[in-house]
Amino acid sequence: MQTSWIPFVPPSASTLSGKVDALYFYLSGVTVFFTLLIGGVLIFFVIKYRRRSPYEIPRPIAGSHKLETLWSVIPFIIAMSMFAWGAQLYFQNSRPPQNAIEIYVVGKQWMWKIQHTTGQREINELHVPVGRRVKLIMTTEDVIHDFFIPAFRIKADVVPGRYTTQWFEATKPGTYHLFCAEYCGMNHSGMIGQVVVMEPTDFDNWLSGNTNQQSPAVVGQQLYQTLGCVSCHGASGEGGRGPALGGVFGKQVFLNNGQTIKADEAYIRESIVNPQAKLVNGFGPIMPTFQGQISEEQLVQILAFIKSLQAQGSQAEAPAASAASTVPPPARAASPETSNR
Amino acid sequence: MAESYTVGHEHAPENAHAALQHHFENMEQQREASTLGMWVFLVTEIMFFGGMFLAYTLYRSLYPEAFASASNHLDLKLGAINTVVLILSSFTMAMAVYSTQVGKRRNQIISLALTLLLGVAFLGIKAVEYHQKYEDQLIPGRIIPSRPFDASEVHLLPGAQPHNVEMFYWIYFAMTGMHAVHMIIGIGIIAVILFFTIRGKYGPEYHNPVEVSGLYWHFVDIVWIFLFPLLYLLGRHLEH
């Protein structure tokens, strides 16, 4: 939906933004209609039926079930149309697509620390290519923050102790606002930055222009060594006194209480900071907790390392829950027009 | 309309009971109002405890092992005795209301005094339990700076984390503490009622304050009936 000609509309630069705007305009239209309707009728009645003499007593009017039904049912239908549209859009967008570029975001009073899987780090800036799906994996070191990019119409709270994700596909090169939208203390309004959307070639240049930084997986591997994970889980995650890590990410894991759980970001994080919580079947509670000894950024790096083990350890088996039916196939380097379905 | 308006009754009829407050038409209305008032108040009390029950339910389901370990360390015997004490006190309270209604003054005084005694006994036993927790360093956090929380006295089941055990005790003290506050208020009320009963204020003609206090007392009792199994009993089978 082309909206740049309409006044008071923020820049629209993702595949989602046009869809949200369309719903927003529908809602605005209904609001304006009913406000004018009620306001108009009100003014009409107030003028037409103004009191003409102090002694005038109008005839009482009995209520009407027909009218009551009419003005309960019609608003209900309109409301349900809004609900269905909004919920459908939200539901569609709630599942991050496969094959997205993953970018790690760590919030901290009062800055955003961003790491690309290729090693580039940024603070309060996020560089992304046009036409590629980008998935943000976000957490925070302290209080709740909220990663908000108005031009993409996305926003999600970043909650301590959890990973939240959101994704987008930018459609227009440019520089857009990045805001923290959850009040986080003194310098909340300073926790802002910019999202730089680049053409894919420019983005690749930008990536290769910052090569002196190691990728999070490599840093994660070093941490894996220095923190001593290696002694139980094996040098390349083959396992030992602790469970094997190679290829575990995204798989179902059997726990010693008989349940199974998907080894996602949240589970791996929990197994590091609170190892006793969900033990893998066949292993004892011997791992010490790393709570307080490891920062959120380091956790993200170890996570990246464990994810990278998947590629080397397993035979290209598709990760557990496949959402291929609802998620359209990845459109690599697609032009804004084709990806803006 | 104006005609009908002029038809009204006089305020405070001549034969009104001495306890009738000026803004009520008659004793019946006054009785209804105070009874309903207490019921409404108890509804707010349920919501008040409800917040804590919610926190309990959430964390019990998140950390079943830790909660079972901590729960197993509570003194089941004292908890059970206290349950019996409270149920007995509810019985004596009911007897007090009945005796008031039928005008048996002696029974009324004895029942109220017994209720009072049982209430104090409950608090005494609770104090013993709290002291045990103090001895075992199970008072959460650093509320008592010289004896910070230390879960080493608790037999931890596999998978139980000490800080989740601490959370159990936190909820335990919050819930039983809030219950104890209600008990103390209840004992105060019963004491006042007993005082006026001895002065002969309540009888078959006017027994509403006794009834309403009884409602409150039964409510506090019922809260304990929920607290006892939730805190002391659930998860005990995991011990072995």
Add this chain to the structure above:
Amino acid sequence: MKAMESFVAPTPARINYLNATYGLKSWLLTKDHKRIALLYLGSISFFFFIGGLYAMFIRLELLTPQGDLLQSTTYNKVFTQHGIIMVFFFLIPSIPATLGNFLVPMMIGAKDLAFPRINLLSWYIYMLGGIVTIYALLAGGIDTGWTFYTPFSTTFSNSYVIAAGLGIFINGFSSILTGLNFIVTIHTMRAPGMTWFRMPLFIWSHYATSLVMILGTPVIAITILLLAFERLAHIGIFDPAAGGDPVLFQHLFWFYSHPAVYIMVLPGMGVVSELIANFSRKNIFGYSFVAFSSLAIAVFGFLVWGHHLFVAGQSVYAGMIFSFLSFAVAIPSAIKVFNWTATLYKASISYDTPMLYALGFIGLFTIGGMTGLFLASLAVDVHLSDTYFIVAHFHYIMVGGTLLAYLGGLHYWWPKITGRMYPEGWARFSALIIFVGFNLTFLPQFVLGYLGMPRRYHVYPAEFQVLHVLSTAGASILGFGLLIPLVYLVWSMRYGKIAAANPWNLPGLEWQTSSPPLTENFELTPIVTWEAYEFAPPEETEVVGKFRDKRVEEV
């Protein structure tokens, strides 16, 4: 005409509740619901003034994109304290504790509320809560936002969180006691003949409000208690590092604070029902629908708290259920708006100030309610939550709704309360100024929010400045408009025209006694033989549409 003549009121009594006894003690120890209402009126006006002062600082600061008037710590405290004072110490007690306290017994023909001592106690509790909160403000203030989100409030904030929380905790009990008193009074103290369906809609809405007060307030009390313990002892209920969940706090908080919105707006709807019916001399169209919609709002209001957590990491399915329920709760409000409008059909509408406020309420409440649908709609809420859109939305409900209804009600019953009329010309003038100023303040904020301006920002990108300047200009007009009634109402208490017992010629019970009323309200307990808003004999009833209201058929 015949009907009008029958609205003869008793001659004004020289002895009334204001001059029955004298001295400070007679006020501070009064058990008269009318005097307690005035105690509340004075105290909430004081808190409104403080809250308004904070609002002024917020708007002045936002005049420029830089943080030049206030430092960020100060700004954070200012908006937090604006919220806490306005929500807990003005909006929640506003209509129930003043107009409700004064009028609930009078409108049902009772001599007082069921528990006069508890009523007085509630005012003392309110004042104690207020004093504790003011202590927190003076000692150094609080900077968590009125929402107290954890873990910021439990671990990171360096301000007087516990003191302010204690103030709100204490204040909550005053609201519980008021609600309890209303419920019992409405159930047991109605005058003979005052059946449930003869009650004025003001009473119905207060009944619904009281239900929310007694069911919701204890939950915020325990939530704040948990917050304070967490801050003191760091046990970890809300702390993820210790296995707790910070979002649990949000659930508990909004379980009360969303219904609290209805505590604020339902009494306003009750006032507006009175104004619309009485100033158009008509029975309310669809009385029972308006009455039951209040109850429906109170009940459904408890099921929608999750719409505050759409972007807080709540599950997708929970989000969809809460979104559905939030749309459903909009329907009873829509029913009210349509019925109020229909009441004006073939009516005899006067342009007295209270009616102007009521009409303003309907317009602004419509906008406030409709913009609520934007926020109930999941995909749009993701973009709009925590922006100025939401700030504008709830101000349309709280100021455009509750405050206008409160002012309308205050003018309407002013002759009954004080025995004197307010100056009509000034009152109409200020109502107009307030309406214009309000819209100029908050309409631009909808646009700001959609453009992406986050709330609680002290410094903001320069592109938003034009709209902020408009908003600040509106706020100064609004502030000026609100000062006018303050001046002339105080003036009128001494110099206003003496009011008749029934200056508006209305059938409601509160007008059938002297102005100001006696201490026990009525010389004789009234016996009610007429319906609410019965201006003309029921035989004259005109029927619109095919089906008649059952109530009318019985007559």
